[in-house]
Amino acid sequence: MAQYQPLTEETAVQLVIKLQYFREDATLKVKEIGDGNLNLVFHIVDEENGKSIIVKQALPYAKVVGESWPLTLERARFESSFLQKAAEYVPDLVPKVFHFDETLAIIVMEDLSSHTILRKGTIEGIIYPKLAEHIGTFVAQVTFHTSDFYLHPFEKKQLVKEFINPELCKITEDLVFTDPFFDHETNDFPDGIRDTVEQLWQDQELKREAAKLKFQFLTQAEALLHGDLHTGSIFVTKESTKVIDSEFAYFGPAGFDLGQFFANLVLNYISQEAHIEELEKRKQYQAYLVDTIRETWSHFTKQFTELWHSKGNEVYTKVPGTLESFLNKVWTDAVGFAGCEAIRRTIGLAHVADLDSIQDLDKQYAAKKKALAIGAEFIKKRKQIQSVEQFIELFHVK
Incomplete structure (x- = not known):
């Protein structure tokens, strides 16, 4: 089992290819777009067909304070579980969750760049x-x-x-x-x-x-x-x-x-x-x-x-x-x-x-x-x- 480590743009791309969201030979453009205090967020798009997804990873600390304020990685599970529970009743009002990795605290989800x-x-x-x-x-x-x-x-x-x-x-x-x-x-x-x-x-x-x-x-x-x-x-x-x-x-x-x-x-x-x-x-x-x-x-x-x-x-x-x-x-x-x-x-x-x-x-x-x-x-x-x-x-x- 892989140990937790923060993703980079390169490893985020490797992850989604491994999960078969894109072809291995796809030309992918990736950008880290997170502006929050608690997470890394990567936008990944196939430049040939426009297919895109979001990879979100919880950090083990609050960015606004730094590593002196540690945070549980389990919050990624709470986020994923809530979105999936809400989708049972209001699927059009939450992003689709495609994959969750508890060890890496990663959620792969629908791209909402149009919003x-x-x-x-x-x-x-x-x-x-x-x-x-x-x-x-x-x-x-x-x-x-x-x-x-x-x-x-x-x-x-x-x-x-x-x-x-x-x-x-x-x-x-x-x-x-x-x-x-x-x-x-x-x-x-x-x-x-x-x-x-x-x-x-x-x-x-x-x-x-x-x-x-x-x-x-x-x-x-x-x-x-x-x-x-x-x-x-x-x-x-x-x-x-x-x-x-x-x-x-x-x-x-x-x-x-x-x-x-x-x-x-x-x-x-x-x-x-x-x-x-x-x-x-x-x-x-x-x-x-x-x-x-x-x-x-x-x-x-x-x-x-x-x-x-x-x-x-x-x-x-x-x-x-x-x-x-x-x-x-x-x-x-x-x-x-x-x-x-x-x-x-x-x-x-x-x-x-x-x-x-x-x-x-x-x-x-x-x-x-x-x-x-x-x-x-x-x-x-x-x-x-x-x-x-x-x-x-x-x-x-x-």
Whole structure:
């Protein structure tokens, strides 16, 4: 059995030829395209017929920090397993997985070069008409089919066991739910917003509510989560949506993925004050972002409700009011998790280009202060924010 070693462009080509994805005499062009913190990513294409694939390999450390931050290679298995599980229910919304090698921590998968990373597209103000429907569908289908409402208890618990992901969950527990709320060395923010950050650290109510959300993340194995569903983990075209980068997958509270997705749209909304100068054009795009949040929740609840009534196996799915109670919990949790994501993406270790790419520092600082204030509101008022319209009112300027 081959021992683990990081791929090079040359060895990546040798691998795919050995796996017979290309002819031995094919003229292959290879490029290392990874820009993330955790992986190597190679794009390989046959120049004669255009056939192409992606080879992704997990690194044993976080590139953003270096070898002083070791990481488990098992995360490649979590990513591959999640994509294959999701493909059982939403095959058009995830890339196809062709091969997985556990020893080398390698996934060979469908090439999505025809798509754009959603974060890049939203920063540029591009509208994706199918995005809300696709993400609402993705979350509803995966959530329901991996929940106790559908699965036999034995099958559910076996699946939970397969997705116990302590090392990457610890990253989320620290970087999303803990470090940003304290004066921790992993935090990263400009001095221009330090006063606002220090006020946040002194907000004891905020900390208490963030603690509750962290405890839910630690203890509530409601459904299989992507675990990192931000706009950098979604490839898009006008007609297609593909969810990628699922190495943080685990069983957790059903509102978590929605909360992360909503938060990143809100951050983009805030950033458009600097990205789109023309007022009417900016308002139109911000209205699109608001509609995307509204419609994502609508598609999620509609599909989850249909699945509940048509495929629910748990006896309590037949009791009136149980569905509504669960959906209310998902919504409340999503709002709170959105607040944690908004704060951590502003002052934590991993930022978003939506805010950091703002060149005018006064505008950048204003946007970051607004993001922190809105994030705190989401966390502290999540139980009072009982509808998507109330959620939108907290940040949308009509």
